[in-house]
Amino acid sequence: MAKVSWGVLSTARIGLQKVIPAMQKGRHSRIVAIASRDAAKARDAASRLKIPRAHGSYEALLADPDVEAVYIPLPNHLHVEWSIKALEAGKHVLCEKPVGLDAEQARQLQAAAERHPHLKVMEAFMYRFHPQWIETRNLVADGRLGELRSVQTFFSYYNVDPANVRNKPDIGGGGMLDIGCYCVSLSRFLFDDEPRRVFGAVEYDPKFKIDRLASGILEFRAGTSTFTCSTQLSAFQRVNVIGTAGRIEIEIPFNAPPKKRCTIWHQGESGLRRIRLARCNQYTIQGDLFSQAVLNDTDVPTPLDDAVANMRVIDAVFESGRTGTWQTL
Missing domain, CATH: 3.30.360.10 (Dihydrodipicolinate Reductase; domain 2)
Incomplete structure (x- = not known):
C-alpha cells in the first residue's frame, strides 16, 4: 500500500493527542518526522509516538528529504508563514484551521500555492x-x-x-x-x-x-x-x-x-x-484523503478557495x- 511520508511542525497538543495517532493508523499516511524549536520536546514526542526522527527546528524538518508532506498545528498567527515556507521547500501542506488570521492572509497562501501548482495545500476542517x-x-x-x-x-x-x-x-x-x-x-x-x-x-x-x-x-x-x-x-x-x-x-x-x-x-x-x-x-480519514490526492495527483477534497471564502x-x-x-x- 503506497503511503505519503509526513512531517509534523510543532509538538502542539492537537497533533500529539489526536492527529498524529490517527494518521498513524491510516492506509496512505505515515509520520516519519516531528519538529519543535525545543529539541528535547521533539525527541520526547518522537519517542512516545514512535516517530523515526526528531528535529530541533522547523527549518530542519522542511529540509528533510524523506518528508513529502507537512501537517502544521502551530498557533494561528504562524499558519500562513510556515505553510508558505513548506511550499517553498517542496512539501505538500495540510494546515490546521483557521488557515490564517484573516482573508488577506488566506489569499497570500493561495498566491503562494499558485506558484507551486504541483503541490497540494488544504485547510484541516476534519469534520x-x-x-x-x-x-x-x-x-x-x-x-x-x-x-x-x-x-x-x-x-x-x-x-x-x-x-x-x-x-x-x-x-x-x-x-x-x-x-x-x-x-x-x-x-x-x-x-x-x-x-x-x-x-x-x-x-x-x-x-x-x-x-x-x-x-x-x-x-x-x-x-x-x-x-x-x-x-x-x-x-x-x-x-x-x-x-x-x-x-x-x-x-x-x-x-x-x-x-x-x-x-x-x-x-x-x-x-x-x-x-x-x-x-x-x-x-484518519482526513489524512488518508489528502495523501491519496498526493499519490494520485488529484485535487484535495477542500480547495484553498474555500478557505479564503471562509x-x-x-x-x-x-x-x-x-x-x-x-x-x-
Whole structure:
C-alpha cells in the first residue's frame, strides 16, 4: 500500500493527542518526522509516538528529504508563514484551521500555492469527512428536508487560562478563529453557497482582549444560518438543519469521538428516524484523503478557495460586530 511520508511542525497538543495517532493508523499516511524549536520536546514526542526522527527546528524538518508532506498545528498567527515556507521547500501542506488570521492572509497562501501548482495545500476542517456530515449533506441534497431554509449552530467551552493560546489576541486567540470558523464553514458546506450578507455581535474579554462570545447571522439566497460560539460558556455543541419538509439534528457535530458511534436524527414525512454512523476517526480519514490526492495527483477534497471564502465571512462577522451594521459580501 503506497503511503505519503509526513512531517509534523510543532509538538502542539492537537497533533500529539489526536492527529498524529490517527494518521498513524491510516492506509496512505505515515509520520516519519516531528519538529519543535525545543529539541528535547521533539525527541520526547518522537519517542512516545514512535516517530523515526526528531528535529530541533522547523527549518530542519522542511529540509528533510524523506518528508513529502507537512501537517502544521502551530498557533494561528504562524499558519500562513510556515505553510508558505513548506511550499517553498517542496512539501505538500495540510494546515490546521483557521488557515490564517484573516482573508488577506488566506489569499497570500493561495498566491503562494499558485506558484507551486504541483503541490497540494488544504485547510484541516476534519469534520467534513466524518460520515455523519456526508450523510447530512446527502439528505439535504436529495431533498429529504424539502428546501433547506435554516441552519442553527452552537459551539462553546470554558477556558480562562491566561497561558492558553486561545486567550492571547496577538497570536490569533479568541472564539471566532478557534471554533466560530466551524460554524461558518458548515453553513457554507450545507447551503453549498456563499452568504450574501452577514451580521455579527461580538463580546470581548476585558482582560484577555479576545472575543469570548460571538453570534452571527449569515444570509444565503436559500435561507439563513445563525450561530453562537463562546470560549467562556459551558461546553456544548449542536447543529440543527431545518427545511420545509424535515429537519436533522447532529448531536456531536465537531469533536466526534473515534471510539463511539455518532448519532444524527432525521425527522421527515415518515416520522423521526435515528441514524447511527459507524465508528471512525475523522482525522484518519482526513489524512488518508489528502495523501491519496498526493499519490494520485488529484485535487484535495477542500480547495484553498474555500478557505479564503471562509475567512472572508469571519472578517465580516468581526466588522459587523465593530460597526453594528450588516456587511455585504
